[in-house]
Amino acid sequence: xxxxxSTSQIRKVDEYAINKLGIPGIVLMENASREIFENAQSxxxxxxxxxxxxxxxxxxxxxDGFASARxxxxxxxxxxxxxxxxxxxxxxxxxxxxxxxxNISATxxxxxxxxxxxxxxxxxLKKCDLIFDALLxxxxxxxxxxxxxxxxxxxNKLNAYKIAIDIPTGVNSDTGYSExxxxxxxxxxxxxxxxxxFIGDGSFFSGKVVxxxxxxxxxxxxxxxxxxxxxxxEDALNGLPVKRKNLHKYSAGKVLTAAGSGLLPGxxxxxxxxxxxxxxxxxxxxxPKSIRSxxxxxxxxxxxxxxEDNGTEFLKSKNLKEIKEKIKWxxxxxxxxxxxxxxxxxNAVFEIMKKYKPKITVIDADAVxxxxxxxxxxxxxxxxxxxxxxSEFANLIGINIRDLQKDLFKYGRNFSISTGSYLVLKGAPTxxxxxxxxxxINSSGNPALAKFGTGDVxxxxxAGLISQNKEIEKSVIxxxxxxxxxxxxxxxxxxxxxxxxxxxxxxxxxxxxxLRNSLV
Numbered sequence: 001x002x003x004x005x006s007t008s009q010i011r012k013v014d015e016y017a018i019n020k021l022g023i024p025g026i027v028l029m030e031n032a033s034r035e036i037f038e039n040a041q042s043x044x045x046x047x048x049x050x051x052x053x054x055x056x057x058x059x060x061x062x063x064d065g066f067a068s069a070r071x072x073x074x075x076x077x078x079x080x081x082x083x084x085x086x087x088x089x090x091x092x093x094x095x096x097x098x099x100x101x102x103n104i105s106a107t108x109x110x111x112x113x114x115x116x117x118x119x120x121x122x123x124x125l126k127k128c129d130l131i132f133d134a135l136l137x138x139x140x141x142x143x144x145x146x147x148x149x150x151x152x153x154x155x156n157k158l159n160a161y162k163i164a165i166d167i168p169t170g171v172n173s174d175t176g177y178s179e180x181x182x183x184x185x186x187x188x189x190x191x192x193x194x195x196x197x198f199i200g201d202g203s204f205f206s207g208k209v210v211x212x213x214x215x216x217x218x219x220x221x222x223x224x225x226x227x228x229x230x231x232x233x234e235d236a237l238n239g240l241p242v243k244r245k246n247l248h249k250y251s252a253g254k255v256l257t258a259a260g261s262g263l264l265p266g267x268x269x270x271x272x273x274x275x276x277x278x279x280x281x282x283x284x285x286x287x288p289k290s291i292r293s294x295x296x297x298x299x300x301x302x303x304x305x306x307x308e309d310n311g312t313e314f315l316k317s318k319n320l321k322e323i324k325e326k327i328k329w330x331x332x333x334x335x336x337x338x339x340x341x342x343x344x345x346x347n348a349v350f351e352i353m354k355k356y357k358p359k360i361t362v363i364d365a366d367a368v369x370x371x372x373x374x375x376x377x378x379x380x381x382x383x384x385x386x387x388x389x390x391s392e393f394a395n396l397i398g399i400n401i402r403d404l405q406k407d408l409f410k411y412g413r414n415f416s417i418s419t420g421s422y423l424v425l426k427g428a429p430t431x432x433x434x435x436x437x438x439x440x441i442n443s444s445g446n447p448a449l450a451k452f453g454t455g456d457v458x459x460x461x462x463a464g465l466i467s468q469n470k471e472i473e474k475s476v477i478x479x480x481x482x483x484x485x486x487x488x489x490x491x492x493x494x495x496x497x498x499x500x501x502x503x504x505x506x507x508x509x510x511x512x513x514x515l516r517n518s519l520v
Contacts, residue, residue, distance in 0.1 A: 134165045175196055
């Protein structure tokens with residue numbers, strides 16, 4: 001896994017390098033500018049870049065921009081630099097690089113400098129093929145105030161390749177939240193990876209993220225504990241079960257899926273089939289008797305265990321006695337997809353959760369809803385895995401979704417720590433929270449997954465993997481990564497428009513083989 005750090009952790013390492021190791025800040029800035037220049041050239045080598053624009057602030061992020069602009073000018077590019085504020089307002093290292101580039105501009109013709117006074121000062125940037133955001137970096141906090149919103153809106157409308165230095169202006173480097181941000185194609189983050197670049201708005205506005213070394217030993221970051229990580233293919237491969245030669249269908253993992261209703265029968269099929277396709281030896285689906293013919297037509301290997309619903313087409317508390325032996329039989333129970341939100345169904349879900357713990361349980365969709373309004377606080381949730389999307393999770397813990405999105409880390413961690421459960425917060429990207437309070441950001445997936453049924457497949461993948469190796473955390477990491485990887489592989493041959501949940505199920509083996517072959 002790739003460790004991700006908070007802004008305060010990055011600053012602490014910077015200060016240690018300057019104050020204890022004796023590396024001057026101006027040297028770190030020069031190292032950063034070289035990394036920015038080289039990464040920018042690598043990313044745009046396929047483009048015809050002639051004119052390069054920089055918008056620089058008054059702090060060290062602006063200094064990185066001034067130093068980088070010098071490298072582009074020295075390499076023969078036509079460079080336009082717009083700077084905010086006055087020389088007196090600049091940080092010392094920023095001022096030094098500003099004076100260098102100002103002096104150079106007086107002797108060469110391929111670099112022009114202009115002080116920002118209004119949006120019209122940005123007019124030269126219309127000519128540019130490449131534009132850099134060096135306004136605030138990770139030092140920016142809180143809501144942007146003018147002139148920053150006006151500048152960002154202007155820059156985002158320009159037709160040029162855009163690069164953010166350290167972090168796009170407007171993105172919170174710790175939470176990833178933004179009300180307005182520079183939209184980058186590439187972000188060269190300095191020192192080490194920041195959490196906010198990979199979640200929420202940050203993951204959208206940052207584009208591709210690369211790390212630019214500033215000359216600080218990597219060991220200094222490794223010595224500072226972090227509780228946030230980005231998953232890698234190796235992590236997914238590590239969670240795949242080893243199939244022993246003496247396996248039989250019941251020792252290979254038993255999954256019980258309690259899902260589906262008259263209104264939403266398809267979800268039950270997707271979840272129960274997925275658990276088998278990921279390797280579980282046995283999968284049983286508990287389903288309303290009055291509509292069992294629907295799923296029988298779509299299920300081959302999955303066994304259907306119908307319960308008497310008297311034509312209502314949904315689960316009730318009284319059905320528990322019909323399915324209790326199957327719950328006891330299962331290694332893992334997956335509950336929720338397509339169950340519906342009838343009050344009787346909600347009560348049945350609560351009763352299952354209350355009576356059959358600490359059974360490993362994957363709680364999705366309507367089962368998440370059934371435990372909202374603080375009902376989950378009355379339960380023992382050890383060995384539970386919740387798989388809500390953002391609005392479902394906000395409803396579960398009783399907050400506004402906007403508040404949730406301002407700090408996904410805080411709410412996700414608090415929930416998992418307080419309940420002792422795992423939280424798979426589905427989104428772009430999906431984040432896994434552990435009972436220890438760690439956050440693991442999934443690095444696979446694309447917009448093709450934003451479609452009905454894909455979440456039901458993920459529930460089945462999680463349940464099926466856990467049933468085989470009995471290791472919750474490894475299984476969840478692998479299931480989430482594989483889920484996204486299948487979509488990543490398929491969109492290379494198809495598009496993000498036509499991918500369906502059944503396509504994910506039918507190509508599980510493709511993703512597994514891809515992992516195995518690429519990591520040999």
